[in-house]
Amino acid sequence: MLRCVDSLALVERGGYMMGNHSLLRLSERKFHSMLSMKGKYGLKALYHLAGLPPGIMAQSVEIAEKYAISKKFLDAILADLRHSGFVQTRKGRGGGYCLTRSPDTIMVGHVLRVLDGPLAPIHCASRTAYHRCRDCPNENACAVRLTMLEVREAIAAVLDNKSLTAMRQMVEDETPDIKQALAVS
Amino acid sequence: MTLHVTIIGGGASGTLAAAHLLQRRITPQRLRITIVEARKDVGCGIAYSTDQSSHLLNTRVNNMSAFPDDPSHFSRWLERQGLGSGNDLDFVPRRTYGRYLADLVAPEADAVSVPRLRILHQECVALHVHEHGVEVGLADGSVLPSHFAILATGFCGDDRRTSSLENPWARPLDRDPAEPVVLVGTGLTMIDMVLSLLEAGQTGTIQAISRRGLLPQSHKVTKPLKLSVADIPIGSSLGYMLHWLRTTIRAHEAAGGDWRDVIDGLRPHTQLLWRHLPPESRRRFLRHASTIWDTHRHRMPPSSAARIAEAQASGLLRIVKGHFQRAERTASGTTVTYRPSGSEGSLTPEGSHAIDCRGFRRISLPTPNRLLQSLLDNGTARLDPLTLGLDFDHRDALIDNEGQSSPRIFGVGPVTRGTHFEITAVPDIRVQAARLAELLLGSPGLSVSATA
Numbered sequence: 001m002l003r004c005v006d007s008l009a010l011v012e013r014g015g016y017m018m019g020n021h022s023l024l025r026l027s028e029r030k031f032h033s034m035l036s037m038k039g040k041y042g043l044k045a046l047y048h049l050a051g052l053p054p055g056i057m058a059q060s061v062e063i064a065e066k067y068a069i070s071k072k073f074l075d076a077i078l079a080d081l082r083h084s085g086f087v088q089t090r091k092g093r094g095g096g097y098c099l100t101r102s103p104d105t106i107m108v109g110h111v112l113r114v115l116d117g118p119l120a121p122i123h124c125a126s127r128t129a130y131h132r133c134r135d136c137p138n139e140n141a142c143a144v145r146l147t148m149l150e151v152r153e154a155i156a157a158v159l160d161n162k163s164l165t166a167m168r169q170m171v172e173d174e175t176p177d178i179k180q181a182l183a184v185s
Numbered sequence: 186m187t188l189h190v191t192i193i194g195g196g197a198s199g200t201l202a203a204a205h206l207l208q209r210r211i212t213p214q215r216l217r218i219t220i221v222e223a224r225k226d227v228g229c230g231i232a233y234s235t236d237q238s239s240h241l242l243n244t245r246v247n248n249m250s251a252f253p254d255d256p257s258h259f260s261r262w263l264e265r266q267g268l269g270s271g272n273d274l275d276f277v278p279r280r281t282y283g284r285y286l287a288d289l290v291a292p293e294a295d296a297v298s299v300p301r302l303r304i305l306h307q308e309c310v311a312l313h314v315h316e317h318g319v320e321v322g323l324a325d326g327s328v329l330p331s332h333f334a335i336l337a338t339g340f341c342g343d344d345r346r347t348s349s350l351e352n353p354w355a356r357p358l359d360r361d362p363a364e365p366v367v368l369v370g371t372g373l374t375m376i377d378m379v380l381s382l383l384e385a386g387q388t389g390t391i392q393a394i395s396r397r398g399l400l401p402q403s404h405k406v407t408k409p410l411k412l413s414v415a416d417i418p419i420g421s422s423l424g425y426m427l428h429w430l431r432t433t434i435r436a437h438e439a440a441g442g443d444w445r446d447v448i449d450g451l452r453p454h455t456q457l458l459w460r461h462l463p464p465e466s467r468r469r470f471l472r473h474a475s476t477i478w479d480t481h482r483h484r485m486p487p488s489s490a491a492r493i494a495e496a497q498a499s500g501l502l503r504i505v506k507g508h509f510q511r512a513e514r515t516a517s518g519t520t521v522t523y524r525p526s527g528s529e530g531s532l533t534p535e536g537s538h539a540i541d542c543r544g545f546r547r548i549s550l551p552t553p554n555r556l557l558q559s560l561l562d563n564g565t566a567r568l569d570p571l572t573l574g575l576d577f578d579h580r581d582a583l584i585d586n587e588g589q590s591s592p593r594i595f596g597v598g599p600v601t602r603g604t605h606f607e608i609t610a611v612p613d614i615r616v617q618a619a620r621l622a623e624l625l626l627g628s629p630g631l632s633v634s635a636t637a
Contacts, residue, residue, distance in 0.1 A: 100422075101465075111420075113421070118415055127411055127416045128416045128433055
């Protein structure tokens with residue numbers, strides 16, 4: 001979730017307990033959006049799994065093709081989602097990935113904390129991924145930081161109340177051409 | 186119109202709920218609170234009715250105010266009673282806190298002809314919800330019409346009625362201090378029992394048995410980490426969460442901090458954490474991690490820790506790892522059978538007394554609490570999936586057997602444990618009581634639901 005123009009900070013940051021995805025971090029540098037590629041693809045994969053009928057599993061290749069994600073990257077993301085208890089796998093015929101629990105109990109905020117680290121718009125607005133700006137004389141008097149602390153709470157309030165089911169509902173409520181656009185983006 | 190609220194249970198939770206309702210700026214004519222409590226003492230409940238001065242609060246004075254937005258309320262009360270030591274970091278006896286709670290619901294000095302609060306020494310046996318309110322049925326057959334009912338029944342019944350172990354909170358018996366004693370459980374209740382025994386001049390050995398033999402950790406002055414919910418990986422599995430917790434503690438300790446700072450920093454978020462924890466992870470937590478959590482989260486005052494360590498060093502107190510199997514009353518006392526951890530056979534120490542210090546666990550049906558049993562029987566309530574208490578929604582409204590939240594019946598304190606988990610300590614219950622008071626007294630439907 002942390003997105004910072006300071007490229008050093010980008011290299012230093014990571015998820016909570018992620019492996020060494022240096023490839024991923026390099027690719028992240030190009031993006032200054034709030035969401036990393038990892039977070040975005042992870043959500044898309046879960047969105048896909050949330051639409052499966054009960055008992056049906058999806059293979060990663062199927063998800064990778066549908067959303068145009070590199071399979072290797074997707075497998076790494078799915079592994080993280082498995083470690084954090086959101087998806088489970090079964091090997092063999094008919095095997096693949098599925099959610100571990102009902103999609104209305106999995107919130108977008110849950111997933112992004114695992115894939116992208118603490119929800120925070122700026123490093124000094126997180127306690128666990130804390131990182132002080134190099135030019136900061138006094139963080140307690142920093143107007144930007146204090147504002148970003150409020151932004152952080154607002155982000156959490158939205159993302160912790162948006163379930164995978166609600167995500168699917170949003171798409172269904174939109175017009176079909178937006179649905180199309182989402183599927184290929 | 187006058188709003189009638191009936192609180193069922195006059196222990197710490199019910200008293201805090203009443204205090205928070207009374208504290209709202211609402212004219213006396215508009216509020217009537219009834220506390221229904223069969224026991225004589227209101228305010229004390231199980232936790233604070235102990236009359237032993239060695240039973241201390243497990244939380245410092247500065248964190249025990251009844252009102253979260255007025256942290257010095259309790260220490261000012263202590264001053265007025267001439268009990269203040271001037272140090273808000275002290276741990277005072279629990280019976281003192283019981284008096285503080287009783288004082289919160291004492292008759293108001295400037296009371297109008299009809300006081301806002303009354304206490305009925307009765308047992309509540311039924312609740313019937315109707316369109317405009319709820320009828321509170323009492324054991325003597327009378328019915329109390331109310332707008333809202335708040336269940337504050339505490340830890341409701343448990344599965345140990347067949348056990349031959351003694352209730353730790355029964356009045357101490359006359360006994361020979363040279364006789365050995367067996368305690369089952371090694372948590373904070375065991376600490377209280379050992380301190381009582383030491384106070385009474387115990388010279389016979391005390392054996393305390395639990396699965397892992399873990400004692401509560403000791404308090405230290407902490408600087409809780411200011412964790413935001415945005416920092417905590419809520420919604421992930423138990424394994425991931427514990428890994429995160431360990432990593433965070435390790436990083437904090439490496440930076441010169443104390444693990445207690447992290448645990449205490451989590452405290453404002455534990456209820457949210459529990460709510461987002463997947464059901465399977467909750468089950469696993471109770472099975473595998475709750476002991477470790479409890480010993481680190483619910484700590485003992487350093488003075489108690491020192492006396493326990495002394496008793497262990499002198500050989501008076503022995504902590505034994507083992508699985509409790511059964512207890513049998515004999516002519517000379519009680520024999521406890523347990524299987525020492527890692528062994529096949531059983532040992533059977535005997536004590537003049539064997540006391541149950543295992544704390545509160547799950548509800549087993551039928552429960553001895555008539556009210557709860559009737560609510561469950563007629564479908565007004567259901568147990569939470571882990572049978573820790575009744576099922577409530579996150580606004581503390583009771584959930585019926587069809588999954589609907591009640592607009593009239595709410596809960597406060599340990600009866601809501603299935604929903605919040607950490608709802609046994611005053612700092613947690615007072616926040617819940619404040620939230621409930623705001624919900625009920627700000628309730629927009631009130632003006633139309635007038636029955637009075």
